[in-house]
Amino acid sequence: MKVLVCIKQVPDMESRFKPNGGGVWYDEADLAYRINEYDEYAVEQAVQLKEQLGDAPDVTVLSIGPDRVGEALKKSLAMGCDRAVHIQDPAAALKDPWQIASIIANFAADKGFDLIFTGLQSQDRGSAQVGVTVAEILGLPCATTLVGFAYDNGTVTARRELEGGIKGVVKMKTPAVVTCQLGLNTPRYPTLPNIMKSKKKEFLVFPVADLLKEQELTATDALYHPAKKGGGIVLEGDVNDMADKLIGILKEKTAVVR
Numbered sequence: 001m002k003v004l005v006c007i008k009q010v011p012d013m014e015s016r017f018k019p020n021g022g023g024v025w026y027d028e029a030d031l032a033y034r035i036n037e038y039d040e041y042a043v044e045q046a047v048q049l050k051e052q053l054g055d056a057p058d059v060t061v062l063s064i065g066p067d068r069v070g071e072a073l074k075k076s077l078a079m080g081c082d083r084a085v086h087i088q089d090p091a092a093a094l095k096d097p098w099q100i101a102s103i104i105a106n107f108a109a110d111k112g113f114d115l116i117f118t119g120l121q122s123q124d125r126g127s128a129q130v131g132v133t134v135a136e137i138l139g140l141p142c143a144t145t146l147v148g149f150a151y152d153n154g155t156v157t158a159r160r161e162l163e164g165g166i167k168g169v170v171k172m173k174t175p176a177v178v179t180c181q182l183g184l185n186t187p188r189y190p191t192l193p194n195i196m197k198s199k200k201k202e203f204l205v206f207p208v209a210d211l212l213k214e215q216e217l218t219a220t221d222a223l224y225h226p227a228k229k230g231g232g233i234v235l236e237g238d239v240n241d242m243a244d245k246l247i248g249i250l251k252e253k254t255a256v257v258r
Contacts, residue, residue, distance in 0.1 A: 001057040002111065005046045005081060006104055006118045006130070007039035009065055009072040013123055024220040025093050035072045038119025040187040041180040045149055046117050047080035048185065052151070058082050060113075064103055064208065065092040077198035078190030084201070089208035094220070097125075099212065101133035106211040108138065114174045115156070120145055120181040128179075135177035143170045147183040 011017070012032040020027040035043070043061065050057045061076040063069045064087040073084035087103055089095075095103075108116065116138075118131035128144075135142035147167070148159025156176055160168045161183065190198070233249065235242040 001053065001115075002113045003046050003049065003057045003059045004108055004111070004113045004116045005039075005042050005059060005061045005076065006116065006134070007043060007061060007063050007072055007076060008036045008119070008122045009033050009063060009069040010036045010122055010124045019223045024223055026223065033068060033071070035075060036119050036122050036124075038121060038123070038179075038181055040119075041182070041184045042117035042119050043076050043079050043081065044185045044187040045146075045180055046115075047188070049115070049149075049151055050080060057114075060085055060111075062087065062104065062107065064089050064100060066090045070203075073203070074198060075190060077201045077203075078195045079188055080194070082201060084203045086203070086205045087208050087211060088205055092208075097127045097129035097133060101130045101137060102213075103208060103211045104130070104134050105137035107206070108134070114154075114176075115151075116140070116175075116177040118177070118179050120179045131177055131179035138175075138177075140175050140177050141172040142177040142179070143172060144179045146178050146180050149178065149180075149184060 010033065011026070011028075012034055015031045017026045017031075019025075046057070046059050046061075050059055059081045060083050061073055061081040062085040063073050066089070070084075070086060073086055077084055085107065087107065089103075092100070104116075116131075116134060118134065120131070121128035122130075132142050132144060134140075143156070143158035143160060145160045145162070146158050147161045148157075148169075150157040154174050156172050156174060156178065158170045158172070158178055160170060161181070162168050235245050
Protein backbone atom coordinates (compact mmCIF):
# COMPACT_ATOMS: atom_id res chain seq x y z
CA MET A 1 0.00 0.00 0.00
CA LYS A 2 1.34 3.43 -0.96
CA VAL A 3 0.34 6.67 0.74
CA LEU A 4 1.12 10.29 -0.19
CA VAL A 5 0.85 13.16 2.30
CA CYS A 6 0.97 16.72 0.95
CA ILE A 7 2.13 19.43 3.33
CA LYS A 8 2.83 23.14 3.15
CA GLN A 9 5.17 25.28 5.20
CA VAL A 10 3.46 28.48 6.37
CA PRO A 11 4.44 31.45 8.55
CA ASP A 12 3.62 31.31 12.24
CA MET A 13 0.27 33.07 12.49
CA GLU A 14 1.52 35.12 15.45
CA SER A 15 3.98 36.88 13.12
CA ARG A 16 3.60 40.51 12.09
CA PHE A 17 2.80 40.60 8.39
CA LYS A 18 3.44 43.37 5.93
CA PRO A 19 3.30 43.48 2.09
CA ASN A 20 6.58 42.81 0.29
CA GLY A 21 8.31 45.22 -2.08
CA GLY A 22 6.33 43.96 -5.07
CA GLY A 23 3.04 44.37 -3.23
CA VAL A 24 1.77 40.91 -4.27
CA TRP A 25 2.67 38.79 -1.21
CA TYR A 26 3.89 39.35 2.33
CA ASP A 27 7.47 40.16 3.26
CA GLU A 28 9.08 36.90 4.39
CA ALA A 29 11.99 38.51 6.23
CA ASP A 30 12.12 37.74 9.96
CA LEU A 31 9.14 35.36 9.81
CA ALA A 32 9.16 32.02 11.65
CA TYR A 33 7.82 29.05 9.66
CA ARG A 34 6.07 25.82 10.61
CA ILE A 35 4.05 23.00 9.06
CA ASN A 36 0.54 24.13 8.18
CA GLU A 37 -1.67 23.07 11.11
CA TYR A 38 -4.18 21.13 9.00
CA ASP A 39 -1.36 19.28 7.26
CA GLU A 40 -0.04 18.01 10.60
CA TYR A 41 -3.35 16.15 11.04
CA ALA A 42 -2.81 14.62 7.60
CA VAL A 43 0.71 13.45 8.51
CA GLU A 44 -0.48 12.01 11.82
CA GLN A 45 -3.34 10.13 10.17
CA ALA A 46 -1.04 8.62 7.56
CA VAL A 47 1.39 7.49 10.28
CA GLN A 48 -1.47 6.05 12.35
CA LEU A 49 -2.60 4.07 9.29
CA LYS A 50 0.95 2.76 8.89
CA GLU A 51 0.93 1.63 12.52
CA GLN A 52 -2.53 0.08 12.17
CA LEU A 53 -1.46 -2.05 9.23
CA GLY A 54 1.85 -3.11 10.72
CA ASP A 55 4.13 -0.80 8.74
CA ALA A 56 2.67 -2.15 5.48
CA PRO A 57 1.92 1.30 4.00
CA ASP A 58 4.82 3.14 2.40
CA VAL A 59 4.30 6.83 3.30
CA THR A 60 5.76 9.61 1.15
CA VAL A 61 5.51 13.23 2.31
CA LEU A 62 5.66 15.97 -0.34
CA SER A 63 6.05 19.73 -0.14
CA ILE A 64 6.47 22.47 -2.74
CA GLY A 65 8.55 25.56 -2.06
CA PRO A 66 12.01 27.07 -1.52
CA ASP A 67 14.87 25.47 0.42
CA ARG A 68 13.33 26.28 3.81
CA VAL A 69 10.51 23.71 3.34
CA GLY A 70 13.12 21.03 3.97
CA GLU A 71 12.64 21.63 7.71
CA ALA A 72 8.93 20.81 7.49
CA LEU A 73 9.72 17.67 5.53
CA LYS A 74 12.31 16.58 8.08
CA LYS A 75 9.78 16.97 10.90
CA SER A 76 7.31 14.80 8.95
CA LEU A 77 9.99 12.12 8.53
CA ALA A 78 10.62 12.24 12.28
CA MET A 79 6.88 11.81 12.88
CA GLY A 80 7.00 8.53 10.94
CA CYS A 81 6.86 9.12 7.17
CA ASP A 82 9.20 6.92 5.11
CA ARG A 83 10.56 9.36 2.54
CA ALA A 84 10.38 13.03 1.64
CA VAL A 85 9.89 14.68 -1.75
CA HIS A 86 10.81 18.34 -2.09
CA ILE A 87 9.50 20.02 -5.24
CA GLN A 88 11.89 22.94 -5.38
CA ASP A 89 10.09 26.13 -6.34
CA PRO A 90 11.16 29.57 -5.01
CA ALA A 91 8.00 31.09 -6.54
CA ALA A 92 5.50 28.64 -5.03
CA ALA A 93 3.76 31.42 -3.08
CA LEU A 94 2.77 33.13 -6.35
CA LYS A 95 1.12 30.04 -7.84
CA ASP A 96 -2.63 29.59 -7.65
CA PRO A 97 -4.32 26.44 -6.23
CA TRP A 98 -4.79 24.93 -9.71
CA GLN A 99 -1.06 25.11 -10.41
CA ILE A 100 -0.11 23.67 -7.02
CA ALA A 101 -2.61 20.83 -7.49
CA SER A 102 -1.27 20.20 -11.00
CA ILE A 103 2.28 19.82 -9.66
CA ILE A 104 1.11 17.30 -7.05
CA ALA A 105 -1.04 15.40 -9.55
CA ASN A 106 1.76 15.24 -12.11
CA PHE A 107 4.07 13.77 -9.47
CA ALA A 108 1.46 11.27 -8.23
CA ALA A 109 0.01 10.24 -11.59
CA ASP A 110 2.25 7.22 -12.25
CA LYS A 111 3.18 6.30 -8.65
CA GLY A 112 0.13 4.16 -7.81
CA PHE A 113 -0.78 5.84 -4.51
CA ASP A 114 -3.73 4.21 -2.76
CA LEU A 115 -4.42 7.19 -0.51
CA ILE A 116 -3.53 10.87 -0.72
CA PHE A 117 -3.85 12.94 2.46
CA THR A 118 -3.88 16.75 2.45
CA GLY A 119 -4.87 19.39 4.95
CA LEU A 120 -8.29 21.01 4.64
CA GLN A 121 -6.67 24.32 3.70
CA SER A 122 -3.50 26.34 4.21
CA GLN A 123 -3.39 28.93 6.96
CA ASP A 124 -1.88 31.63 4.75
CA ARG A 125 -4.12 31.39 1.66
CA GLY A 126 -7.10 29.44 3.01
CA SER A 127 -8.43 28.48 -0.42
CA ALA A 128 -9.34 24.87 0.54
CA GLN A 129 -9.02 24.01 -3.17
CA VAL A 130 -5.77 22.06 -3.56
CA GLY A 131 -6.87 18.68 -2.17
CA VAL A 132 -10.13 18.50 -4.11
CA THR A 133 -8.43 19.74 -7.29
CA VAL A 134 -5.78 17.00 -7.03
CA ALA A 135 -8.63 14.47 -6.81
CA GLU A 136 -10.37 16.01 -9.83
CA ILE A 137 -7.21 15.98 -11.98
CA LEU A 138 -6.45 12.36 -11.07
CA GLY A 139 -10.09 11.27 -11.37
CA LEU A 140 -10.26 9.99 -7.78
CA PRO A 141 -13.06 10.08 -5.20
CA CYS A 142 -12.54 12.67 -2.47
CA ALA A 143 -13.87 13.32 1.03
CA THR A 144 -13.19 16.67 2.68
CA THR A 145 -13.20 18.18 6.20
CA LEU A 146 -12.46 14.87 7.94
CA VAL A 147 -12.88 14.61 11.70
CA GLY A 148 -12.89 10.80 11.64
CA PHE A 149 -11.03 8.22 9.53
CA ALA A 150 -11.10 4.43 9.32
CA TYR A 151 -9.59 2.04 6.79
CA ASP A 152 -10.53 -1.60 6.23
CA ASN A 153 -9.47 -3.76 3.31
CA GLY A 154 -9.50 -1.07 0.63
CA THR A 155 -12.48 0.90 1.98
CA VAL A 156 -12.19 4.30 3.66
CA THR A 157 -14.87 5.43 6.10
CA ALA A 158 -14.65 9.20 6.42
CA ARG A 159 -16.57 11.14 9.05
CA ARG A 160 -16.96 14.72 7.90
CA GLU A 161 -17.90 17.93 9.66
CA LEU A 162 -20.39 19.91 7.62
CA GLU A 163 -22.07 23.30 8.06
CA GLY A 164 -23.68 23.89 11.42
CA GLY A 165 -21.70 21.13 13.13
CA ILE A 166 -23.61 18.39 11.30
CA LYS A 167 -21.61 15.18 10.89
CA GLY A 168 -21.75 13.14 7.67
CA VAL A 169 -20.25 9.72 6.95
CA VAL A 170 -18.87 8.74 3.54
CA LYS A 171 -17.54 5.33 2.45
CA MET A 172 -15.34 5.06 -0.63
CA LYS A 173 -12.96 2.61 -2.24
CA THR A 174 -9.30 3.39 -2.70
CA PRO A 175 -7.50 4.98 -4.46
CA ALA A 176 -8.92 8.15 -2.96
CA VAL A 177 -8.08 11.61 -1.62
CA VAL A 178 -9.02 12.96 1.83
CA THR A 179 -8.55 16.40 3.38
CA CYS A 180 -8.01 16.64 7.15
CA GLN A 181 -8.89 19.19 9.79
CA LEU A 182 -8.94 19.97 13.52
CA GLY A 183 -10.55 17.20 15.56
CA LEU A 184 -9.33 14.29 13.44
CA ASN A 185 -6.42 13.41 15.76
CA THR A 186 -3.66 14.85 17.93
CA PRO A 187 -0.36 15.17 16.02
CA ARG A 188 2.58 13.59 17.84
CA TYR A 189 5.82 15.29 18.79
CA PRO A 190 8.86 13.68 17.17
CA THR A 191 11.00 11.83 19.71
CA LEU A 192 14.78 12.14 19.72
CA PRO A 193 15.30 8.52 18.52
CA ASN A 194 12.89 9.11 15.63
CA ILE A 195 14.60 12.39 14.76
CA MET A 196 17.91 10.52 14.54
CA LYS A 197 16.33 7.75 12.43
CA SER A 198 14.82 10.31 10.06
CA LYS A 199 18.28 11.52 9.04
CA LYS A 200 18.82 8.19 7.24
CA LYS A 201 15.52 8.29 5.34
CA GLU A 202 15.29 9.02 1.62
CA PHE A 203 15.03 12.72 0.74
CA LEU A 204 14.36 13.42 -2.95
CA VAL A 205 14.48 16.81 -4.66
CA PHE A 206 12.87 17.68 -8.01
CA PRO A 207 12.83 21.04 -9.82
CA VAL A 208 9.30 22.30 -10.35
CA ALA A 209 9.95 22.64 -14.10
CA ASP A 210 9.93 18.84 -14.34
CA LEU A 211 6.37 18.65 -13.04
CA LEU A 212 4.51 21.70 -14.31
CA LYS A 213 3.76 22.55 -17.90
CA GLU A 214 3.33 26.21 -18.74
CA GLN A 215 -0.09 27.39 -17.58
CA GLU A 216 -1.87 30.71 -17.45
CA LEU A 217 -1.32 32.13 -13.98
CA THR A 218 -4.03 33.76 -11.93
CA ALA A 219 -1.99 36.73 -10.73
CA THR A 220 -2.39 38.80 -7.57
CA ASP A 221 -2.83 42.46 -8.40
CA ALA A 222 -2.11 43.86 -4.96
CA LEU A 223 -1.76 42.87 -1.32
CA TYR A 224 -2.30 45.47 1.38
CA HIS A 225 -3.46 46.01 4.93
CA PRO A 226 -7.16 46.90 5.34
CA ALA A 227 -7.72 50.63 5.47
CA LYS A 228 -7.81 52.03 8.99
CA LYS A 229 -11.24 53.14 10.11
CA GLY A 230 -12.09 55.92 12.51
CA GLY A 231 -13.08 55.21 16.09
CA GLY A 232 -16.64 54.95 17.33
CA ILE A 233 -18.68 57.89 18.60
CA VAL A 234 -20.17 57.80 22.08
CA LEU A 235 -23.39 59.75 22.52
CA GLU A 236 -24.33 60.96 26.00
CA GLY A 237 -27.14 62.93 27.50
CA ASP A 238 -30.94 62.92 27.25
CA VAL A 239 -32.44 60.15 25.11
CA ASN A 240 -34.30 62.61 22.86
CA ASP A 241 -31.17 64.69 22.35
CA MET A 242 -29.12 61.57 21.54
CA ALA A 243 -31.75 60.48 19.01
CA ASP A 244 -31.50 63.84 17.23
CA LYS A 245 -27.69 63.65 17.26
CA LEU A 246 -27.80 60.12 15.83
CA ILE A 247 -30.11 61.16 13.01
CA GLY A 248 -27.80 64.07 12.21
CA ILE A 249 -24.79 61.75 12.07
CA LEU A 250 -26.62 59.29 9.81
CA LYS A 251 -27.61 62.09 7.46
CA GLU A 252 -24.02 63.26 7.27
CA LYS A 253 -22.33 59.86 6.93
CA THR A 254 -24.78 57.75 4.96
CA ALA A 255 -27.23 60.19 3.36
CA VAL A 256 -30.13 58.72 5.36
CA VAL A 257 -33.03 61.17 5.44
CA ARG A 258 -35.50 61.58 8.25
